[in-house]
Amino acid sequence: MAGFGPVVVEPDEPVFHAPWEARVFGLTPLVMLTTGLGTPSFRHAIERIAPAHYLSSSYYEHWLTGAATLAVEAGVIDADELDARAGGFPLSRPVAHDPVPAHLAAPASSDPRFGVGSRVRVRNDHPAGHTRCPDYVRDRSGEVVRVDGGDPVPEIEAHLGRIERETTYCVRFTLSELWGDDGGVGDTLCIDLYERYLDEVP
Amino acid sequence: MSDDHADHDHADHHHPEPLSDVERRVRALESLMAEKGLVNEEFIDEMVQAYAHDIGPMNGAKVVARAWTDPDYRERLLAEDSTPAINELGFGGAEGAHMVVVANTPEVHNVVVCTLCSCYPWPVLGLPPTWYKSPPYRSRMVREPRVLLAEMGCEVPDDVEIRVWDSSAEVRYLVLPERPPGTDTLSEEELAALVTRDSMIGVARL
Numbered sequence: 189m190a191g192f193g194p195v196v197v198e199p200d201e202p203v204f205h206a207p208w209e210a211r212v213f214g215l216t217p218l219v220m221l222t223t224g225l226g227t228p229s230f231r232h233a234i235e236r237i238a239p240a241h242y243l244s245s246s247y248y249e250h251w252l253t254g255a256a257t258l259a260v261e262a263g264v265i266d267a268d269e270l271d272a273r274a275g276g277f278p279l280s281r282p283v284a285h286d287p288v289p290a291h292l293a294a295p296a297s298s299d300p301r302f303g304v305g306s307r308v309r310v311r312n313d314h315p316a317g318h319t320r321c322p323d324y325v326r327d328r329s330g331e332v333v334r335v336d337g338g339d340p341v342p343e344i345e346a347h348l349g350r351i352e353r354e355t356t357y358c359v360r361f362t363l364s365e366l367w368g369d370d371g372g373v374g375d376t377l378c379i380d381l382y383e384r385y386l387d388e389v390p
Numbered sequence: 391m392s393d394d395h396a397d398h399d400h401a402d403h404h405h406p407e408p409l410s411d412v413e414r415r416v417r418a419l420e421s422l423m424a425e426k427g428l429v430n431e432e433f434i435d436e437m438v439q440a441y442a443h444d445i446g447p448m449n450g451a452k453v454v455a456r457a458w459t460d461p462d463y464r465e466r467l468l469a470e471d472s473t474p475a476i477n478e479l480g481f482g483g484a485e486g487a488h489m490v491v492v493a494n495t496p497e498v499h500n501v502v503v504c505t506l507c508s509c510y511p512w513p514v515l516g517l518p519p520t521w522y523k524s525p526p527y528r529s530r531m532v533r534e535p536r537v538l539l540a541e542m543g544c545e546v547p548d549d550v551e552i553r554v555w556d557s558s559a560e561v562r563y564l565v566l567p568e569r570p571p572g573t574d575t576l577s578e579e580e581l582a583a584l585v586t587r588d589s590m591i592g593v594a595r596l
Binding site: 206217256288322334 | 429436524
């Protein structure tokens with residue numbers, strides 16, 4: 189998304205702006221511990237916040253909404269009780285019907301397919317569920333500059349509840365590849381991408 | 391006059407500000423969890439105290455100052471995986487399992503963003519400031535970094551490449567700023583005092 193205007197910097201910003209923010213910071217890991225859910229599920233719960241609510245609420249309200257959603261979905265607490273006690277408690281939207289397409293849920297390959305210097309193109313996938321592949325790099329090509337050891341595939345962890353490790357690649361793009369002629373000639377962007385997001389550029 | 395103040399304080403004590411919507415929600419979640427025995431006060435207190443007081447940019451500043459003064463350390467820090475070198479100074483933990491330090495040079499200026507959420511190297515920088523997590527920063531730093539850096543008061547010379555790092559997977563990035571000129575006589579501790587959080591995110595130059 190674009191058009192958000194200037195970055196507003198708060199001078200001498202405190203770590204927590206109010207006691208409730210600190211409580212949410214401490215409560216959230218307890219929710220994850222209790223539900224047995226990991227970061228990909230938590231992030232997905234935040235991504236499922238209704239867009240108007242997401243954009244009009246603060247960072248720790250995102251955490252609160254995400255954590256409460258996971259606790260309700262895991263059956264730890266009851267949504268009606270939560271709603272009654274809070275006088276209204278908007279939760280995140282439900283998981284999409286088909287959140288992860290088959291090829292994004294496929295088993296990870298054991299050997300890295302690419303090496304430093306490989307030219308790769310990001311697959312033009314648009315899954316309905318959780319992913320760590322941002323829109324703006326899809327269908328763009330870049331060069332692998334670093335190969336990292338296996339990390340859990342977020343789509344599989346969030347939607348299938350399994351840990352499956354896969355090589356990730358730090359891929360460098362030119363800004364003009366990403367944004368066209370006004371993209372900042374000579375400037376570049378590096379981003380870490382899971383192997384399943386990438387195709388080789390022949 | 392002083393009596394008025396006393397009355398006012400007294401009134402405040404008995405009629406506290408009504409809770410905001412979000413505070414009511416936190417209380418609701420917390421009370422339901424507490425009734426199931428799921429609230430560990432000691433854990434919450436330790437988390438909050440650690441990030442409020444002990445874990446912050448002063449840690450990253452020590453890493454930077456050591457790299458400026460110890461060439462062998464700098465080499466270890468700028469290895470493909472910087473985590474062991476950062477661990478040497480006693481910094482590690484949540485959001486720091488795999489850290490990579492990227493060095494500014496006369497040719498390259500690095501800047502870090504997380505477009506998808508708020509990934510940030512907690513062990514060396516603490517928790518991220520609000521602006522780092524805000525939609526304007528996350529959307530614009532990848533789209534027009536030179537414009538946004540200038541807006542934020544960070545002028546990068548035209549002949550210096552800007553290299554944006556979007557921390558989208560498990561690696562957390564820290565920028566190693568260039569050592570400012572005229573600091574040859576300073577001790578490591580004095581150098582650390584010069585290093586700002588923003589210079590280690592890459593939205594400022596020293």
